[in-house]
Amino acid sequence: MIEPVYSPSSERYDSMTYKRSGRSGIQIPVLALGLWQNFGSHKPFQDVKAMAHYAFDNGICHFDLANNYGPEYGTAEENFGRLMEQSFRPYRDEMLISTKAGWDMWPGPYGNWGSRKYLMASLDQSLKRMNLDYVDLFYSHRFDPQTPLEETMQALVDIVRAGKALYVGISNYPAKAAAFAYDYLKERDVPCLIYQGRYNMLNREPETQGILDQAKENGFGFIAFSPLAQGLLSGRYLEGIPADSRMAKEHFLKSSTLTPQMQTALVKLNEVAARRGQTLAEMALAGCLKDDRVTSVIVGASRVSQLEDDFKALENIVFSEEELAEIDRIIFV
Numbered sequence: 399m400i401e402p403v404y405s406p407s408s409e410r411y412d413s414m415t416y417k418r419s420g421r422s423g424i425q426i427p428v429l430a431l432g433l434w435q436n437f438g439s440h441k442p443f444q445d446v447k448a449m450a451h452y453a454f455d456n457g458i459c460h461f462d463l464a465n466n467y468g469p470e471y472g473t474a475e476e477n478f479g480r481l482m483e484q485s486f487r488p489y490r491d492e493m494l495i496s497t498k499a500g501w502d503m504w505p506g507p508y509g510n511w512g513s514r515k516y517l518m519a520s521l522d523q524s525l526k527r528m529n530l531d532y533v534d535l536f537y538s539h540r541f542d543p544q545t546p547l548e549e550t551m552q553a554l555v556d557i558v559r560a561g562k563a564l565y566v567g568i569s570n571y572p573a574k575a576a577a578f579a580y581d582y583l584k585e586r587d588v589p590c591l592i593y594q595g596r597y598n599m600l601n602r603e604p605e606t607q608g609i610l611d612q613a614k615e616n617g618f619g620f621i622a623f624s625p626l627a628q629g630l631l632s633g634r635y636l637e638g639i640p641a642d643s644r645m646a647k648e649h650f651l652k653s654s655t656l657t658p659q660m661q662t663a664l665v666k667l668n669e670v671a672a673r674r675g676q677t678l679a680e681m682a683l684a685g686c687l688k689d690d691r692v693t694s695v696i697v698g699a700s701r702v703s704q705l706e707d708d709f710k711a712l713e714n715i716v717f718s719e720e721e722l723a724e725i726d727r728i729i730f731v
């Protein structure tokens with residue numbers, strides 16, 4: 399069967415909000431789509447395509463990848479490469495595509511951490527898998543305490559100078575290493591565009607460890623990953639563990655997280671969300687976006703209906719003092 403040519407919605411930019419990343423020139427949609435868990439070879443390509451199309455049709459023009467997203471490693475990038483060929487190529491210049499290297503990717507000493515050799519080779523592989531000449535944003539995926547930070551940062555600088563990435567970012571760096579990275583990159587006229595860190599209602603480390611303030615003060619953006627705590631902060635687990643959920647896979651999200659106390663807290667948070675006219679997922683996303691230091695959140699849906707729900711979060715990202723105090727009381731009892 400011949401499939402119709404993809405034609406994105408002409409209203410795709412009408413309802414999304416775009417925020418400047420720090421003091422850079424680039425604006426980022428406040429919702430980005432992450433391809434970590436649900437876009438690899440284990441997923442029917444039709445499902446991958448439906449979610450990617452829904453996202454782009456609704457103004458989510460930022461797609462976040464990494465070399466080892468799948469499962470299997472590399473296959474989220476391969477599927478994105480198929481999307482480039484089948485749908486997205488005419489819209490390449492409307493897209494902000496990011497990838498990363500820093501976690502384990504291939505065996506041996508050159509397929510992990512932060513060496514120049516690993517970052518350079520990994521990005522070349524990513525570009526091939528994604529059928530791209532360049533990415534918009536390339537990240538050092540984590541701080542490597544064994545590699546001189548100068549080496550990792552110089553690799554980022556050289557990647558930009560080689561035209562393989564337009565911008566660079568860092569992810570999961572402790573504040574002290576982030577400060578060094580920021581200065582190093584700025585001195586070489588390749589300023590850090592954005593910091594990517596785990597941030598959600600249950601995990602406030604970027605607030606408590608000064609990462610959000612540091613980003614704001616230094617003029618780079620902050621983009622939150624796992625804003626729903628991998629789905630915990632959604633209606634998925636209010637009555638147990640659904641068979642088709644991430645937690646049921648017992649890999650990245652373990653069932654031991656869902657203690658009786660956690661389940662009670664989720665039910666109470668869901669009640670607060672209902673009073674705001676939101677689902678728990680919507681409220682959790684709004685809870686990240688309410689902070690003006692947060693540029694964007696990366697969601698990782700497993701189906702289109704979740705993206706539809708996530709999108710509704712944008713309708714109300716304002717919280718009263720009473721609501722915030724109640725949420726904190728529920729979480730930090």
Ligand SMILES: NC(=O)c1ccc[n+]([C@@H]2O[C@H](COP(=O)([O-])OP(=O)(O)OC[C@H]3O[C@@H](n4cnc5c(N)ncnc54)[C@H](OP(=O)(O)O)[C@@H]3O)[C@@H](O)[C@H]2O)c1
Nearest residue numbers: 432433434623624625626627628629632643644698700707
């Ligand atoms: N830099 C890093 O080190 C790093 C680390 C992790 C992630 N990331 C990035 O951040 C992205 C997002 O991470 P994440 O997948 O953990 O994000 P998340 O948004 O916290 O969790 C996504 C999961 O939540 C559930 N979900 C989403 N929307 C829902 C809704 N409206 N209602 C009910 N359930 C909903 C789905 O779970 P089910 O699958 O159970 O349906 C989905 O797979 C990744 O794809 C990746 O791009 C980066």
